[in-house]
Amino acid sequence: MPNPRAYCSYCGRLSKRCACHEAGSNLQRFLERGGRSYAPCIRDAPYKRGVPPQVKSAERRHLQKKYKIWYAALAESNGECCANCGETKDLVLDHVLPIAKGGSSRLDNLQLLCTTCNRIKGKLAIDCRRATHRE
Numbered sequence: 791m792p793n794p795r796a797y798c799s800y801c802g803r804l805s806k807r808c809a810c811h812e813a814g815s816n817l818q819r820f821l822e823r824g825g826r827s828y829a830p831c832i833r834d835a836p837y838k839r840g841v842p843p844q845v846k847s848a849e850r851r852h853l854q855k856k857y858k859i860w861y862a863a864l865a866e867s868n869g870e871c872c873a874n875c876g877e878t879k880d881l882v883l884d885h886v887l888p889i890a891k892g893g894s895s896r897l898d899n900l901q902l903l904c905t906t907c908n909r910i911k912g913k914l915a916i917d918c919r920r921a922t923h924r925e
């Protein structure tokens with residue numbers, strides 16, 4: 791029986807309201823760039839919502855302060871390429887769990903993405919790092 795309190799791990803919506811599985815959704819476009827196919831990913835609690843603006847700006851400031859160090863650490867451990875599509879140009883640090891969903895600026899919540907993947911990902915929570923580590 792489907793769990794009525796099941797939330798999509800990507801967008802954070804209740805599963806029944808989630809459109810991630812639909813063709814052409816941002817999640818599908820993102821996964822296609824990485825040559826991955828969609829598999830539902832469920833969590834039993836919603837993400838944080840309404841993160842206060844002062845928390846968001848503090849997280850962004852903290853990221854800027856550590857940007858170069860963390861960028862170098864990720865490039866060193868995972869290679870200097872997009873964790874999703876493998877692109878090696880125009881890379882940015884991306885929050886796996888976006889700040890708006892309660893994610894924080896810490897190395898273990900960051901991955902390198904190209905600007906295109908980063909833009910498509912938007913506020914979705916997508917962890918590309920495990921796939922990278924498997925290879």
Ligand SMILES: [Zn+2]
Nearest residue numbers: 798801808810
């Ligand atoms: Zn979803």
Ligand SMILES: [Zn+2]
Nearest residue numbers: 872875904907
């Ligand atoms: Zn990419």
